[in-house]
């Protein structure tokens with residue numbers, strides 16, 4: 108056979124193989140890896156060259172050893188004003204910081220990581236009972252970023268859990284592994300408490316420039332009361348080892364919809380943020396949590412703080428588990444720029460928005476980068 112004919116035959120074989128696999132893609136990457144020993148990436152996951160982790164466009168992956176780290180314990184002491192300043196700089200410059208000494212015990216973190224890993228190791232039949240295209244389901248198992256819309260799939264499976272109000276939703280959480288409900292409930296309560304404490308500091312950092320500090324304090328207290336009843340969504344992510352990690356992503360560039368996301372990673376890097384037009388890997392720090400600023404905080408701060416554009420890369424050697432806890436105001440509440448931060452010199456920059464608008468947006472079009480937030484901008 109001539110080399111040209113050989114190449115043609117090989118490509119036909121590859122096409123046949125991809126067609127057989129097509130039905131499997133909807134079942135997720137974990138199932139694909141566990142059941143079909145794949146040695147090359149199916150076409151379904153191959154991104155166009157410009158969207159690959161290392162593309163030919165101007166964006167580079169750069170090393171950055173000084174991504175901001177906030178020591179939460181220092182916020183409680185005499186250094187509070189200095190730490191608030193560092194927090195403000197991190198929120199303005201990066202929209203992200205790593206939080207250390209945050210008060211959540213290391214065994215609570217490791218138990219959550221561990222139960223997440225064990226959940227994804229359950230037989231497919233057990234996991235797949237939570238699979239649904241309905242975004243409104245309290246518990247939803249799925250794959251890719253938005254499997255109803257994605258042309259090219261991402262190398263990621265997930266379990267999404269609505270976590271508020273916790274007592275109402277906990278009976279719906281998975282019954283296996285047997286300790287899932289207990290471990291997840293503890294983690295939800297601890298992250299909720301930390302979120303409130305962090306928001307208190309973030310509001311204070313935003314109010315620093317206000318003239319009427321007493322009034323501001325009263326307003327802060329009212330907002331914090333609303334966060335007590337706020338929404339919380341937990342996303343458990345699983346990124347199995349990928350045969351050709353340079354051709355795909357675990358998650359495409361996106362920003363989170365809420366105020367802040369607390370991300371629990373393990374010692375396998377994968378999260379990258381965009382900064383100054385380049386991609387920076389957020390190197391895991393043991394027992395830390397990554398704090399991502401979401402679109403609601405960008406809106407609330409009237410653009411002073413920026414939600415962070417981030418993506419996930421995968422690797423060929425080790426699977427990666429993460430747990431993202433997304434927090435915002437109650438689902439039905441409208442999010443708008445804080446009146447304290449609007450004046451003649453700094454007019455209102457974003458439309459009011461709510462969760463229903465966000466859901467309608469992501470249901471109607473493929474969410475890309477920060478395009479939901481862009482659609483809420485009054486001044487560009």
Ligand SMILES: O=C(O)CCC(=O)C(=O)O
Pocket residue numbers: 342344358363370372377378417419429431
């Ligand atoms: O898994 C990660 O590192 C990030 C997850 C993430 O971006 C998300 O769940 O929105």
